[in-house]
Amino acid sequence: MKWTIKYFLICTFLSGIFLTDANGNVFRHADSLMAAGLFRDARIELEKIVFFNPGGEYHTLALVRKAECYKQEQDFVKIYETLNRIFLLNQPDSMIFYIRYEKALAYYLANEPGRAVFELQGLAWFLSEPEKAARIRFLSALSYCDLKNWAESKNEAKQYLALTAKDSSEYAVYEKLLDNLFLEKNIPKTLSKKTAKNLSTFIPGGGQFYAGRVGEGILSFALHGGLLYFGVSQFLDKFYFTGYTAGFGLLQRLYTGNLQRVQDLVGEVNKKRYDEFYTELYNLLASTVTDNTL
Amino acid sequence: MKEFIAILLVLFSYPAMAQYTLSQELKFVRHLVGQEEYSDAVYYIDSKFNRDFSLPVRDSLNYFKGWSHYAMKELNQSASSLMQVSSDSPFFYESRFFAAYNYAHLGIVPLSGHILKTLDVEGFLDELRHFELAGNALLERDLPAFEANFSEMESSQLFSFGKEKENFKKYYAEIRAHKKKSVWAGGVLSAALPGAGKVYAGKTGEGIASFLIVAASGATAYENYKKSGFKNAKTILFGSLFAVLYIGNIYGSVFTVKLANEEFNHEMDHKILFNMHIPLRNFFN
Numbered sequence: 001m002k003w004t005i006k007y008f009l010i011c012t013f014l015s016g017i018f019l020t021d022a023n024g025n026v027f028r029h030a031d032s033l034m035a036a037g038l039f040r041d042a043r044i045e046l047e048k049i050v051f052f053n054p055g056g057e058y059h060t061l062a063l064v065r066k067a068e069c070y071k072q073e074q075d076f077v078k079i080y081e082t083l084n085r086i087f088l089l090n091q092p093d094s095m096i097f098y099i100r101y102e103k104a105l106a107y108y109l110a111n112e113p114g115r116a117v118f119e120l121q122g123l124a125w126f127l128s129e130p131e132k133a134a135r136i137r138f139l140s141a142l143s144y145c146d147l148k149n150w151a152e153s154k155n156e157a158k159q160y161l162a163l164t165a166k167d168s169s170e171y172a173v174y175e176k177l178l179d180n181l182f183l184e185k186n187i188p189k190t191l192s193k194k195t196a197k198n199l200s201t202f203i204p205g206g207g208q209f210y211a212g213r214v215g216e217g218i219l220s221f222a223l224h225g226g227l228l229y230f231g232v233s234q235f236l237d238k239f240y241f242t243g244y245t246a247g248f249g250l251l252q253r254l255y256t257g258n259l260q261r262v263q264d265l266v267g268e269v270n271k272k273r274y275d276e277f278y279t280e281l282y283n284l285l286a287s288t289v290t291d292n293t294l
Numbered sequence: 295m296k297e298f299i300a301i302l303l304v305l306f307s308y309p310a311m312a313q314y315t316l317s318q319e320l321k322f323v324r325h326l327v328g329q330e331e332y333s334d335a336v337y338y339i340d341s342k343f344n345r346d347f348s349l350p351v352r353d354s355l356n357y358f359k360g361w362s363h364y365a366m367k368e369l370n371q372s373a374s375s376l377m378q379v380s381s382d383s384p385f386f387y388e389s390r391f392f393a394a395y396n397y398a399h400l401g402i403v404p405l406s407g408h409i410l411k412t413l414d415v416e417g418f419l420d421e422l423r424h425f426e427l428a429g430n431a432l433l434e435r436d437l438p439a440f441e442a443n444f445s446e447m448e449s450s451q452l453f454s455f456g457k458e459k460e461n462f463k464k465y466y467a468e469i470r471a472h473k474k475k476s477v478w479a480g481g482v483l484s485a486a487l488p489g490a491g492k493v494y495a496g497k498t499g500e501g502i503a504s505f506l507i508v509a510a511s512g513a514t515a516y517e518n519y520k521k522s523g524f525k526n527a528k529t530i531l532f533g534s535l536f537a538v539l540y541i542g543n544i545y546g547s548v549f550t551v552k553l554a555n556e557e558f559n560h561e562m563d564h565k566i567l568f569n570m571h572i573p574l575r576n577f578f579n
Binding site: 043051239240244 | 318326528
C-alpha cells in the first residue's frame, strides 16, 4: 500500500474521542500530551489510568486513547493488541462499533485483511445506520480487494457508493465506473509461477514472454542459443573439454538461473498488477469521501 | 513554537501527575514490565525517577530497568543497571547472577567471573554460582577451571540444572576432543589437490565441487594449449580462468578452514550460554 494511502486512512478515520471530553480531569494530562504530539508519554500516562482503574469506564477509555496514540505512531499491531484488552460485553453500542472498527482498520493496515473482514462482519448490525455502514463498506471493499475476493469487493464498493453518492445520477456515474473497473479484462490476472517455469523449461525465454517481458525473453533465448551453438561447435571442432565446460557448463548455469528468475519475475508482475488495480479502486472510493461520510 | 505549547500544556496539567504515591508509581513500573512494555518501562523510569530516592526505591528501579533491558536484549545496559542493585535489596542475588550472565554473553567473561567469585553465597546459590563459573570456564576453554568448579556442584540435587549439568559434561568432552584445524594445512592441501583443503575442513561436498570446477577449467585450458598453441586467444582466456580458479580455490580453502574453526567455537559458545541461562530462569522465576 502506498504511504499516501496509508496516511489518508489513518487521518480520515481519526476517531472522535477528542470531541467527547466528558471525563473531567482524569484524562486532561494524557490528552494534553497527545495534543502536544508526545504520544509515548501519553501512552504511559494512559496505561497508568488503566492500571489504577481496573474494569471501569476509565479503563476502557484509557485503552481507546492509548490505541489512538499507537495509531499516530503507526504501530498497527499494537493498536489491535491494545484494543483486544477491552472486554466488549460491558460496552455500549457506540463504543463496540468504535473499538471493533478501529481493530478492523488496524488489522487492515497491518496487512491482515482476513482478520479485518472478520471484525467488520461482526459489525453487521450497524449497517442500518448509514454513517457507520459507509465506513464498514469502505473498509470491507478494500479488505476483500486485498484478499482478491473481487465479487465481494465490488459488492461492498457498490453499496458504499450507494450510501455516499449525492443523488441517483451521481450514483449512476460511480456505478458505471465501478462496473468498468471490475470488468473481467481489468481484474488483475494472477500469473502462475509454475506455468512460467514450465514454459522456460521447454523454451528458454518463454516464461518472460508469459510475464509480458518480451525484450528480456528475446535476450534470454538468444543467450541460451548462443551458448548452445558455442558448445556444439566446440564439440564438432573436437574441443571436447571447451565445449563441455565453457559451452554446456555455462548453459546449464544460465538455464537453471533463468528458471528461478522467471518465477521471481512473475511475483513482481503480479504485485504490480494488483497494486495498480487497488489504487484505482481506492481512488474511486476515496473520491466520494467528504467530511461527513467518514 | 510547538515545543513552547507542549511545555505549557505539560506544566498546566502538572497537578494530575502528582496524584500517585511513590509506592503506586513503583507498582505501575512493575505493571509495565509485566505487560512486556519494556521500552516504555525504561523510558518511564528514566524520565520520572530522575531525582534522588531512598536506596530501596533505587534498587527496585535499577532491577526493573535491568530486567527490561535484558528482555530487549540490551545486555550491556541491563548488566549496568543490575550491578547498581545494592546488597540490601531482595533482588540482589538475582541481579548479580543475571549481570554476570549478561557479561558472559557479551564476551566479557573475566568480568562475569569476577562478579560471581565475589558473591558471598551458600547452599543452592553457591551451587548455582559454581555452575555458572563452570560455564564461564567452558566459554574460555579453560578445562582445569571447569573441572574445579564442576566438582563443587556435581553432586548437587538442585532440580534447576539437572539436565544442563549433563550437557556441560558433554561439551567438556567435545572441547577436549576437538582439534583446531590448521589454515596452512588447508591451503597446502588445496594447492596439491584442488578441493582437498575444504574436505580437510569438513566440507566434503564443497571440496568435491571445487575439484570438479578447477579440474574442468584446467582440462579446458590444457586442451586449447595442446591443439591451438600457447598464444591462441582461447588458450590465454581459459588458461587465465584456470589460474584464477586455482588460486581462488586455495584462498577459499584457507578461509573455509578458518570459518570451520569459528563455526565450532560459535556453536559451542551458543550451546554453553543457552545451558547457563536455563538454570538462572528456573531458579529465580
